[in-house]
Amino acid sequence: MASLKVDIVGIDALGDAEWTAWRAMLDANPALASPYFRPEFARVAGRVSPSSAVAVFSRGGVTVGFFPHQRRGGAMQPLAAPMNDYHGVIAFPGMVPSLEEAAEALGATRLNLTAWVGPTALGEDRRTVQVEFGGDGYDGWYAERRATFGKFFKDKERARRSMEAELGSLRVERDLRDPAMLDWLIDLKRDQYRRTGRHDIFACGWTTDLLHALLREDGEGFGASMAALWAGDRLTAVEYSLHAGDQYHFWFPGYEPSLARCSPGILLSMDTMRLAAERGYRTFDFGFEGEHYKKYFCNGFKLVREAVVLRPGLGATMSQAAVGALNLAGGDRGDRLRTSVRRRWAAIEACETTPTARMKGAMQAAGAALAKVRATANRVPA
Structure with a gap:
C-alpha cells in the first residue's frame, strides 16, 4: 500500500470535487452518520473556529480522506473541540487510515481526541448512548422502556402532572431558531458552569458564535435547531440539537433550576423525540453516558476512543x-x-x-x- 501523504488547506479552499468526494464517503460509511461529519458542519465551524483547517490525505496521488481540525499552539484537535462529540477521518470503508498512521502524517506535537471514530489501538474506549426507534416508532420505544423501568417513567408522568397543576398546560415546540432563546440557554449553561466549577466554554466567544452560526445554516438534510418546553406562559427548558439524515443529536440542554423537581429537561427530551419521529428521525444520540437518566432512555451504544497522541521530544514535554x-x-x-x-x-x-x-x-x-x-x-x- 502506498504511504499516506497529507496536505493541510483551509476549509474554504476545498472545491466541488472535494466536497463531492466527502459526501460520497459519508454515504458509503455508516460509521460516519453523525451530523458532526457533515460538510455543512465543517464549513460553518471552519469560518468560526480560530486556526481551523482540513487535512487532505492521499495515497499515490488519490485523495482517500479528510480530517477537519483546529490548532491551539502546538496541539491539534478536531474542528470545533471541545464541542465536537464525534470525529475521525472521513473516508470510504476499508480505506480509513488508522489513528496511528494519520497522527504520524499530521506531525503535530500533540493530537487531542475525545471521541475518535476509526481504527486504532491507542487510548481507551468510551461509550456514547442512543435511543434507536424500531418500526413502531416512539410509541413502541416508550412502551418497552416503561415496561422495563416502570418506576422511573411513572415518576416522570407524575412530574408532568405536577408541573401542569402548578404552572399551567405544557407546550413543546421544536425546530426553533430564535437567537434570543439561544442566548437564554447559553446563560443557563454558563450559570451551571459557575456553580459546578467547570470551565466556562462560552467565555471565549467563538463557541457562542458557532451555535448562532449553525442556527442560520439551511443545508439540505442538515441543520441545527432548538426545542423548548413551556408551562403556561413560562419557558422552563430548551435543548439545542444537530440533525442530519435520520440522526438527531441532543447537544446542549438547559432548564430552569428552580423547577428541577419536575424534570423539565427530561420531559422536553421525550416530547422532542416524539415530535421528531413524525419527521422521520430514528436515532437520537445523547452523547457520552454518565447522567443517570440516560440508562433509562437509551437502548443502544457506540464505542469511540479517547486518546492523546504525543510526538516524542521537548515540545511534548513542555506542552x-x-x-x-x-x-x-x-x-x-x-x-x-x-x-x-x-x-x-x-x-x-x-x-x-x-x-x-x-x-x-x-x-x-x-x-x-x-x-x-x-x-x-x-x-x-x-
Missing part, C-alpha cells in the same frame, strides 16, 4: 506544563482523577486561543479541583 498544574491540585488520587484532569485541560485548551488564556483557565480549574478535594477530605461521615 504538559498546564496539565501538571492541574495534577498538583488533584494530588495522588488515582486514575479517575487524572482522567478528569486531562479532560478538563482538553476543554480549556480547545476553547482558549492564547497561551495566557489557557494558563489562566488551567489555574482556575486547579483551584476548583483543589477546593473540591479539600471539601471531600473535610466532610464528616453521617
